[in-house]
Structure formats: structure tokens, C-alpha cells
Amino acid sequence: MTESSVHPALWPAPLASGAVDATVTVPGSKSVTNRALVLAALSSEPGWLRRPLRSRDTLLMADALRAMGVRIEETVSSSSSATGAEAAGEAWRVIPAPLHGPVTVDVGNAGTVMRFLPPVATLADGPVRFDGDPRSYERPLTGVIEALRVLGARIDDDSRGSLPMTVHGGGALDGGPVAIDASSSSQFVSALLLSAPRFNQGVEVRHTGDRLPSMPHIRMTVDMLRAVGAQVDEPETGGEPNVWRVSPSALLGRDLTIEPDLSNAQPFLAAALVTGGRVTIPDWPSRTTQPGDALRDIFTAMGGSCELTEQGLTFTGSGRVHGIDVDLSEVGELTPGIAAVAALADSPSTLSGVAHLRLHETDRLAALTKEINELGGDVTETADGLHIRPRPLHGGTFHTYDDHRMATAGSVIGLAVPGVEIENVATTAKTLPDFPQMWTGMLGA
The missing domain is CATH 3.65.10.10 (Enolpyruvate transferase domain)
Known part of the structure; x- marks a missing residue:
């Protein structure tokens, strides 16, 4: 079976029927x-x-x-x-x-x-x-x-x-x-x-x-x-x-257990925020150098709350999503997911410090601007980031430019907007091979 037969060129992003309530085990970093x-x-x-x-x-x-x-x-x-x-x-x-x-x-x-x-x-x-x-x-x-x-x-x-x-x-x-x-x-x-x-x-x-x-x-x-x-x-x-x-x-051989990829946990935490639900990520480390750990503070500021226990991180949405003014220079890889959530917020957002994203898997600032705007959004590029003014969005094709984080960002929008189709969702295999199955599993499908 080919990859294209498993994940067709246009993947209908599942629409959430209500608040999510799931435990999602995220693969290693x-x-x-x-x-x-x-x-x-x-x-x-x-x-x-x-x-x-x-x-x-x-x-x-x-x-x-x-x-x-x-x-x-x-x-x-x-x-x-x-x-x-x-x-x-x-x-x-x-x-x-x-x-x-x-x-x-x-x-x-x-x-x-x-x-x-x-x-x-x-x-x-x-x-x-x-x-x-x-x-x-x-x-x-x-x-x-x-x-x-x-x-x-x-x-x-x-x-x-x-x-x-x-x-x-x-x-x-x-x-x-x-x-x-x-x-x-x-x-x-x-x-x-x-x-x-x-x-x-x-x-x-x-x-x-x-x-x-x-x-x-x-x-x-x-x-x-x-x-x-x-x-x-x-x-x-x-x-x-x-x-x-x-x-x-000389370097020593070690026996190392790889932490879960906290940046890849982002779309699942975003799902809790967007739907007013609850998602638990097992094995979230109490101390880490992963940039994804910043999601605890960023998504809390956007309207959620989190609890870190020995079992992992549980993030709970409040039912409302707020805009944010945030410098993402240290955690630039989180920008696509934050932009997706910001497009669904109740107030504007400014994401700054990420001019270098123009040189990533694709020009992520241009790509996010184009794709969110083509769904009815109001996003403008700044010298080092994005300004996002929420507007009612509609369905359409969300192009990914062979960029895994564009695919997951579009899927977050699709939770709240009917008719969003993700072009080449299989590009998520770059870092999260089972994303489509994990996403539908989180929604109970």
C-alpha cells in the first residue's frame, strides 16, 4: 500500500464535535x-x-x-x-x-x-x-x-x-x-x-x-x-x-531514554484549548531543554490551564481562546501552531522574533499568512513575525509546502472550521509518522 493511498492528497481535517478528552502518547523528540x-x-x-x-x-x-x-x-x-x-x-x-x-x-x-x-x-x-x-x-x-x-x-x-x-x-x-x-x-x-x-x-x-x-x-x-x-x-x-x-x-557510551517530543505535542494541546477540552501527554519531563516546554506558559496565557504530575502534563481549555503578544525568538518552531490557535482567538495576536522562519522547511511566515488568509483570515507579515486579527473562517484547501508543522497547524484550524482539507498531510512523517491516526484517535474516531 502506497503512502498516497493511506493519506490522500487532500485530507479532510476532522471537525471536533465537542470538547476533546484524551490521553495522547507522543513519540520521542x-x-x-x-x-x-x-x-x-x-x-x-x-x-x-x-x-x-x-x-x-x-x-x-x-x-x-x-x-x-x-x-x-x-x-x-x-x-x-x-x-x-x-x-x-x-x-x-x-x-x-x-x-x-x-x-x-x-x-x-x-x-x-x-x-x-x-x-x-x-x-x-x-x-x-x-x-x-x-x-x-x-x-x-x-x-x-x-x-x-x-x-x-x-x-x-x-x-x-x-x-x-x-x-x-x-x-x-x-x-x-x-x-x-x-x-x-x-x-x-x-x-x-x-x-x-x-x-x-x-x-x-x-x-x-x-x-x-x-x-x-x-x-x-x-x-x-x-x-x-x-x-x-x-x-x-x-x-x-x-x-x-x-x-x-573521548565520549562515553550511554543508555539514553529519549524524551517525548514536546513540540509535536503542540497540536494536541492546542486541540484542548480550541475545543475547551482536556488532553494529557504522558511522560512530560519536569526538567527539559526542549523548546516545546514553553507551551505550558504560552497556551495558559491564551486561555487554558495545565497541571504537571508524575503521569504527565494535563492541559485543559477554558472554552475561550485569547490573543497573545509574544516573542517567539527562542521557540520559533512553535509559531505555526500558535498562529493557528491565534486565528481562532477572541482578540488580535502579535508573534515576533521569528524572521528566521523564512529559511525553514518553507518560508513559514509567508505560508501561514497565505493559507490562513485564504480561509478568510486576516494575517499580515511584519519584519520579524505575524500580526493576526481573528475573523470568521471558512473551509478550503490548506497547503503545507512539504512542511510538517504547516500540516499540523491546518489540522488545528480544521477542528473549529468545517471543510478544511490538508494538502499532503503525509508530510507529517518528517517528525510524527502516525499523526493522522493519532489525530482521529484523539477525537474518538
């Missing part, structure tokens, strides 16, 4: 899974990843590391009731090995793969070519390419500063100090830090640009490096502002 794969591949001993996310982005990462010589063995769950990550790959055993070329890596449209793996490839013995979806050619990569050249790497990109390109691995990299402008993506910093313990001199990364977006993702990288034995100096622990230093060292 993409951001944590892909960082953990890189660190495990560079470790000095085998490690385990338990409850990893199994999605397009994480499989691209795993397949790329396998191509370079790393062994990743999947243990399949025997539970017939398990879904998603638990059904297809309950645990991954990662066994490091000498990295080699020549190989070609398919990055798809995964920012973590196209940015995290070129530094890894410098440690391979032989050339590693990187290629991907057409959109990947348009996404910023110059910061990583130029930084690696300063650190001693040889890279052929035909002076594009983007994919496709070839990293000529020499089995090692000098490393040392480097200055980069990471204002277009925090992944530039994370990419260099993740491989830095294996560089001969480690690395000192100095951000020289404007405000750095998505800082929680850099904190995640630092925390995960420290958990496998790396020594990291960072601004938030008394270090120099906008400078990160990682010392050369």
Missing part, C-alpha cells in the same frame, strides 16, 4: 534523537537509544551514519498495541566504528542532518557527498561550511554556500577557534559543538551576528555533550557572552 545519534556515533564505546523517534528525519540521520561505517541495530518491540517509535524501533544500539568514504548522504530536508553531519564527515577517511530535496539547496549552510574551512576542512560546494557539496574527510580535523554568524540558525553552533570533542584542539565557537535564535536547542546540545563526558564552557554558566568552548576528549 527528533531534536534529542538526532543529537543522540551523532554523539553515540562519535563515542569510544557502544550506547543505547531507547524510545527514539522513528521518522523521516531520524532515519535519514541513522542511514547517513550507517553509510559512513557506524553500526545501528534496531530492537523491534513485540507489543502488538505499540505504535510509531515503539512499534518500529523500541531501542537502537549504536556501535561506533572508524568513519569512511566515499559515500553519498541524503539529507532530505532535515536541518539537523544537513548541518550536524558535515563536521562528522571531516573525521571520515574519504569524501562524503551531501545532497537532498530541492528545498535543501535553498536553506542556509554557509556558516557551517565556512567555519569548517577555518578549522582545517576541505569542502567543495562550487562557491554556493549550500547543498549539494562534498566534504573531503581526512580522518581528523585540527579544530580551534572560529567566528561565525549563526543568526539564521542556532544549528550552526550545535553542529560544531557536537563533533568538537573529536577535533584535535576541540573548538571555540564565537557567534558574531545579531540575536541568536532558538537558544534552547543550543542548551540541549550542551547538556547532551556534558552527559557523555564532554567539557563545555558556555555563556550561561559564567563563560564569555556568545562563546562556547569544547575541549578534546
